[in-house]
Amino acid sequence: MKILKKSLLLLFTVLLLAVFYNYPKLNILAGYSSKMTGSSVFLAKRNLAFTDSTDTNFSPIDLAHNSVDEKSKTAKSSAFGLLTRKSVYREGFGNVLLVDGVELDKSMPIPQRSAPNNSTEFPYGNAEPKDSVFANIDYDKLNSTVASMFNDVNKTRAILVVHKDKIIAERYETGFNKESLLLGWSMTKSITSTLFGVLQCQGKMDVYEKAPFAEWQNDDRKNITIHNLLQMNSGLEWNEDYNSISDVTKMLFLTEDVTKIQIDKPLVGKPNETWNYSSGTTNVLSGILRKQFKTHKEYLDFWYTGLIDRIGMNSMVVETDMSGNYVGSSYAWATARDWAKFGLLYLHNGNWNGDALFDKDWVKYATTPTPTSDGWYGAQIWLNAGGRYPDVPKNMFSFNGYQGQNVFILPDQDLVIVRLGLTKNADVNNFLSGVINSFK
Template identity: 60%
Template sequence: MNRFRKKLGLLFLVLITILCVVIIFNYPKLTILAGYSAKNMNSSVFIASRGVNYTDHNDNNFAPVHLADDTVDYKKKTATATVFGLKKRKAIYREGLGSLLIDDSFDENTPVLIPNRVKKPSGLSYPYGELDQKDTVFTNIDYDKVNKTVASIFDLKGEDVQKTRAVLVLYKDQIIAERYTDGIDKNSKLLGWSMTKSIFSTVYGVLQKQGILTVADKAPVKEWQNDARKEITINNLLQMNCGLEWEEDYGSICDATKMLYIDADMTKAQINKKAIHKPNEFWYYSSGVSNLLSGILRSKFDTYQEYLDYPYREFIDKIGMHSMLIETDMAGNYVGSSYSWATVRDWAKFGVLYLHKGNWNGDQIFDKEWVDYITTPSPTSEGDYGGHFWLNAGSFYPDAPRDMFSANGYQGQRVFIIPSKDLVIVRFGLIGDKGVDFNTFLKNMVSAVK
């Protein structure tokens, strides 16, 4: 009996040891998983006004994020998440700034500044104002094909494959198709993820138009001034061919996930990386670069309030994207890589702005040459990427026009701009190219315009 107890005790000790090793090995993953779940839950509930159950069953239901358990405090506007009860992460909501994933050192009671917003009714019809559009019928549009094409990208009842939430199609500034899945409508705010990169690219276009900087300028990063990195330009950053070390893999613990779910100041993640290539020699997608650009933007102003106001005052609110909200990190920087929310109709306004080369109903937001710049392929990107926009110059979508360019985000968020067809197509969902045949969708939509 004693021998049996000793063996049982030894077995128990071995199991505990194995469990401890597994926990220690996976603890960083639990930190990121809980952080993702808490942040996404808080944003969904307090920015997008969606419920806890809805978010659990739609936004946070994929592996391994589904392992997290969330609790929401509506009074304090907080969300907490744990994974197996081992790691607790907390996100808080702040009006005007959105949701913020915090760590134990963050003081929630510290007063904060918020962006000043100007939201004046224009008395114009959409997209240039808040009024409904007048019915317009184009004789060169095959409306039956348009509707069938839009329907084809949504799941049939009982399916859960394409996970499309919304599609909006504009031709010559007029809505020719609009559809939403259950629980989402034209007033729903949706997360653009990396479409935020294209928003911040546009801010740089405005800065250049106003003479505050040019993309040819050397990046003003003091940490780079004593080594080869001092040659990196803003253009290299926007085209993502600065040559700096970076890892972007959302299926693992990498530079990008640590930045988004651990770092207090996300603008610094890319700064401390070494140069492994010369500028213009190697293209690599980096969310760290986008947040570095947010930090450079902040350095251009004398006060923090000016930094907060600038994107809204000079661009976003000027084109009536009043639903848009860009979230900040713990250091107060806009998360230019990932965190912007707006309605589908407001995201479409962004596409219309580029369709008209920066001219918004007579107001030139950025120089028309800026469109030429952002649609010029970045060296070594094989025609797929420009100035923080994705391109089709390299025929990534072989049956779509080569002049198409787009703002792209995680899980298949898209604003497609097709100048040759006067089309803007917006799609939101919960899965990207692995679940959706965008090529066929675009082919059929384009062919519906004669």
């Protein structure tokens, strides 16, 4: 009996230690699952069964058990019954993951939105575009190239190809269509940076000014400029690892204010000499945007009135954290067609059907390679200047996001190509070159 008791005690101790060691990981696991479940069900209007089979069906997230309450618009995710995380959907703000012990501010003003233009055809409105046929396009080759991305390897959900403002190819995976909201993940970073371009064009912002943080004034961080942050070249410490308890997973799933976590980080390099991809940096930029306005409502409205609704991306919703900051690093949802409009805005050098949001100088600035990025990165925009895609023009640039969200802009070909999927391992080089080669 003594041996049995000792064995049971040892087993209990081992289990206790295992739970203690893995509890933070379970917290993030359940947090991710709750956040994505609530956004998928209440914002994107997909049912729970479909969400479980398409959005939270990968390891280790599929270990969580998810449930939703339609009346309260809440989603709960349990990790082995050891802990449960809860998120809540709020109209105008999307779905927000709650942090234990923090009260959600329910008094925030709802962002101002514009009514969709449903009478003008895409891209300058939301009406169906007229059929267009270009004599210099091999449509069989184009459609074959698009079809090749829809399989178990490439895991594509949506592809849209736009040439000279006309849709020349459009395809969706089963269960998705032109009305489906799809999460852009880090393509949201390009939305955030573009707002700085809008303010700069209005004469309300100089991106070469020092970042406005009192916390940085007594050390070398005082030399960090907004420009350095836009290029992710500040020298600030940051760990962008989605497979562990890292800075980025703690920011997205364990904190109520995403704008603060990197502000407290030390320098580990020199500004303008140490490129490091950081979602924390983008949310610092979201915090800087908030400082540009006298009221919280002005900040909330500006993202839509200054950019999103201004170019008719009426389906887009950018979700906030518990403190009412837009999660500018990660949480913009929109249809494939509205993501394409964003690419067309850059293709047209900031001019949207006669409305100048920014100018060609901003596009040049945003697509200039960041020092030490090997030609991969500009101002929150990915570049091909370093030849990452060898069979694609080097002046191609793109908005990219986790799991293979992309809007590719090819100025020489007058092309915008949207690809939204579930894996970044898709053969993008052959896909893009295949589209290009479909032109005779």
